[in-house]
Structure formats: structure tokens, C-alpha cells
Amino acid sequence: MNRQLFAPGHTACVGCGQSLGARLVIEASGPNTIVANNTGCLEVFSTKYPESSWGVPWIHSLFENAAAVASGIEAALIYLGKKDTVNVIAQGGDGGTADIGLQALSGMFERGQDILYVCYDNEAYMNTGIQRSGLTPFDANTTTSPAGSASSGNIRPKKPMPEIANAHGIPYVATASVGFPQDLQRKVKKAVSIKGPKYIQIHVPCPLGWRHEPVQTAQVAKTAVEAGLYPLVEYENTRLIAVRKIKPSPVEEYLKLQGRFKHLLNNPEEIKKIQEIANHNIEKYNLRVTSSEKNLSTEC
């Protein structure tokens, strides 16, 4: 590839999971891609005028409208007779996707437009200073769900975005993680090969917001999957077709790496609740590897 699609030199924090995710996504989709980006860390750190990391046509409009801007791009490409040669990606953070942008995203799904929507899930509004979002996990300490003597952090579990996407009957939905880059890129390639609306939600650790060591980004991401707290699942036409099998590790292994869960470490009752969330995921998606299964990614 002679053109860099996502060049280094941007202003992301050391160890930023989202910058890694964004590069993996665009390199998997390739140069014939147009990207519409919501406001958020990615937009801010990759396009500080007069510089830009983007080697593909890229547009940022507002916090909540990438799905709608991408819909206009897709419609224009159809009008120009060019849609078959160009991938359209709309992308944003968890806040821009699951909260303020959910309506525009639902509209995009419902219209059946040929767009891949990528949600970079760092589990809070990082760009504005680590406030909670609908995808912040249970008990996480954020600046608007702070732990205190009367609170153990965020009071609700993550909003089930993949299921919400599936409920629209769209042809492809998957979760991915920067801890598993090949799996992530395979999913992006598959998604862009399918016509219609697609949704991929990528777990992207944020060293600043999650308070983990920047060198541990990949490890933190992997541990979330291995604990059953971020199941890697894949749906085609709303049918679960594959999950990443795990040998579940206790959730503490994941929690103890991050300052956002530090307040829980002497609180076995709260940890138990989080373990129950993991157990529920493990059961629901049948994540546990059996002795006969060699391959960790299994069709089901």
C-alpha cells in the first residue's frame, strides 16, 4: 500500500486503544472508503488543522450525526452510480453512538443503507473528561458516576447496543476488540463485503479514562474478553454465527488492572455482581471452551 490511510503523528494519548482501532478498521476497508466521523477523541486527535491523519476522504460534522451524514454520502454515491466501488463508514465513540447519536443510527439501520457503522467503545465520554455514557460498565468510576461513600460507581450495566442493532434486522452485527486485531480486521472486511447496514462495536481501552498503564492497552482489552465481560460475537441476519470461546478468568483479573474499578477491590459483594454479569454473558453466548474445541473462534 503506497498511501497511508491513517498516518501516525496525531495527538492521541500514549496507548490509546481507539487510535489503534481506527487504523485497523480503515486499513481493512481500504483506500476506496469515505468516512463520516462523530465528534469525539478520534476526530479531535486525528485532524488538528492544518494536519490530518486521514488518507481517505473523511468528514466530521457534529457529535451525533455521522450516521446521517454517511446516509447522505451513500445516497449521493448511488446517484453518481459509484456506490458499488466505494465503502462508506460512519464511526464514533460510545457516547456518539449509544446515546446522542442513537436516533440517527437507528434511522440509518432502518433505511437499509449500505453503510458500515463502527462504534469505538471506550466506555465513557473521554473527549470531555471521562463522563459516563450508556456503554459505561456497571460500577465504573467516572466523573459523572463517581464512586463515593454512598455510591459504588455507574449504577447500570452497558446498554445492549449489538442487540439493539440486531433488532433492526440488519445483515451484519459484530463486536470486536483491539486485543484481537486479526479478528477485528476480518470482521471489518466481511462487513464491507455485505450490502446494507452493518454494525461493529470495538472495545478500545483508554489508559487515561480507565487508569491503566499505557503499555497494557492490548492486555486490558484481551483480559476483558477472557473474563467474559466483552464477548466477541458475530451475527448474520440477526442469527448468532460465531463467538470467541474463552477459558473464563475471574473478573478481578480485569478489574485490578484499572483505576476506574479500584474502589471495588475490597468490596467482594460488588465484585460478585460483576462476576454475575460475566457469568451471564458466558452462558448466554456459550463462551466457555470445551476440551474438544481446539480453535478458540468457533462457529455456532
Next chain:
Amino acid sequence: MREFLEGSQAVTRVVKLCKPGVISAYPITPQTHIVEGLAQMVADGQLNSQFVNVESEHSAASVVLGAVATGVRAYTATSSQGLFYMGEVLFNIAGLRLPVMLTCANRAISAPINIWNDQQDSVSMRDCGFIQFYAEDIQEVVDLHLIGYRVAEDKSVMLPVMVCMDGFILTHGIETIDMPQQEEVDKFLPPYSALYKLDPERPLTMGPLVDPEYYMEMRFAIQETHKEVIKLIPQITAQFFKVFGRQYHGLIEEYRTKDAQRVIVAMGSVCGTIKEVVDELRAKGKKVGLLKITTYRPFPHQEIYERLKNIPRVAVLDKALSLGSYAPLAVEVKAAFFGKKKQPQVISSFVAGLGGRDITKDSIKEIFRLLTAKERACEFIDLKPELLKETYE
């Protein structure tokens, strides 16, 4: 060709003639006939456009933003709450220099909720960077769409345009109008060619983060472009005249102001009523006139100054408020005399027709009557004093 058309239907016909590649709009009274009409044209195969049905005005505006950014002409229409819901996107469209066309069917703003006409919606959006035209009648609505696309897409402009038409009065009113022919439109309005667009062959970044080092210049550039638009509009209307044979100044229109002692300044369909009253009063020997403002953004300060500087008494009629201050149009007409020696002895400000209250010929006569040596600020016409009395138990 002369045709008897409803205003909204006329809009759909002229939009079709402009051949937008993408249309996206969300229904709101009194804009609905426009979006329904366009949807039907696409469904009937008469209009080769992508019609994108959205879940909100925010998305409608975002869709046309994305389409024009991809190099395709686009169209949207809305009204009132819908325009406000688009607000954030409207500023963004202008800041991105995307020549979107938007028809605003002017309607009052809630609360209290009210579906009838005034101009609070578009007047409140005056700062968003859109060029704003106000039409007096359906013919002008049609023509301003053609003129609007030409101005918006001029390479020296690249700014969006809002054509404002009074809700119900013009959207649902019926007139015999001269509907342009496709060949004429094609001669006047070339296909859209973007200066910059989203194209994998030549990748570029649109809408980056711009810090204090660069932001001011980008906003300044839009402000400067608006000054160019003031010069450009009369040139485009002159070309319009050559093709279509209808003459507009484009910025303003004078009606019997030459020797007038008293002039009303107004925008939109009320100008038709004012013209009738002017004729009646002139017949009785009263020296009265009208200055109609067609282009509200950019605001034609210089033209207004030139046309009004020798008029002794000027009344400005607003169909909108700036709650807590003077009426918006009045403030700007006054500002046209900022730092000038010559100016009217009196510039009085009147508010009428809010929430669809009829502005009758008597309302206009009342304004002329109140246009005395005593300057009035924000004087409400046709208020019902009996409704203002309220007792608290």
C-alpha cells in the same frame, strides 16, 4: 407556461427543474405538501433523485450536508420547530461551505405551540451563515429557488441558501404563475460542480478540529463572502431577467418610495398587503411607500441606507421578536444608519402577525397612522387588551 398552482406544489415543480441528486426532509406543518409532493414525483419516476426518509430534521439536514459534501446537489425543506431542530446542523453546513438549498415554510415557534405563520423561525436562524431570501408571492418563491441555487453554488460563494415563504399564506395559497421550462432552467443553472468533495481519488479531510490559531480567519472568510454575495445577487438577478424575463433587484424592492414621506419596511407576503394599502392611500394623495427586503442575509445595509436616507418617517414591521430587546428587523434597519449623517427623522418599530394573526389592510393603515413624529419601539399592532387581563386567585 402560465399555471394555476398551490405554493408548495410550485416549490416541488421548481425543485424538480433544479435536478437535485439527493432530497431529504422530515414532515412538519406547513411544509408537508412540499415533502409529500417530492416523494410522489420520485415514486412516479418523474424525478431522478435519491429521496432519503429520515427520522428527524437533524438527520434531514445531515443527509443533505453529506450529499453536497460528496459533490451532489441536494434539497431540504422544513419549518418552525424543525428548523430549530436543524439549527446545529445549519451552522455546520454553512461553516463547511456547502451550498445546500432549504425551503423554510415560515411558522411560529412554540410555546405556546402554534402552526400558523410568522417569521420567528428563520429570523432566529439569521446568524447561522445561510443566505436568506424572503418571498412576497408564489412566483417569487419559484424564482428565488433558481436564483438561490445559482448564488449558493457560485464558486466565489459556496454557501447555503434558505428561501423563506410564509406558511399557509404562500405554502397553501394558489396563484397563477409562470412556471419556468426545463431548457430555460438548464441555461440559467448549470449542473453543480463542487470546489472540494469527498472522493477516494483525491482524499481530503473536511470538518477538522481548528484551534484559536486558525478559527477566526475561517469565520472571517464567511463574513467576507457574505459581502461578496451582496454584490453578486443583483448580477445573478440580471442574468435571471435575460433568461426568464422577470426583473428582480434581488436585495430589496422599492414600491412607490420616490417622493414618499412615510415608508414601511417589511419582508415576505405581507408586502402584498402593504402594496395595496399604499395604492389606496396614494389615491387619496398620501405620500406613502414600501421598502421590501428580499435578502435578509446578507443584510443589504447600504441599499437600505440609500433608499431610506431621505425618507422622513420609516416604520419597520417585524413578524418576529428578539424577546427582551427591540424587534430584530427594526434593529438592523436602524443599524443601516450607523455613523451616517443623513437619516430619517423617525424609525419606528412595529410587531404584527405573530402566530398567524391576520395582518389586514387596517393593520397596515394603523401602522401608517402611528408613524408620527414620536418614535415608537416594538409597538404591537392588533393586540387584544381584553386578553391581557389576568387575575390570580
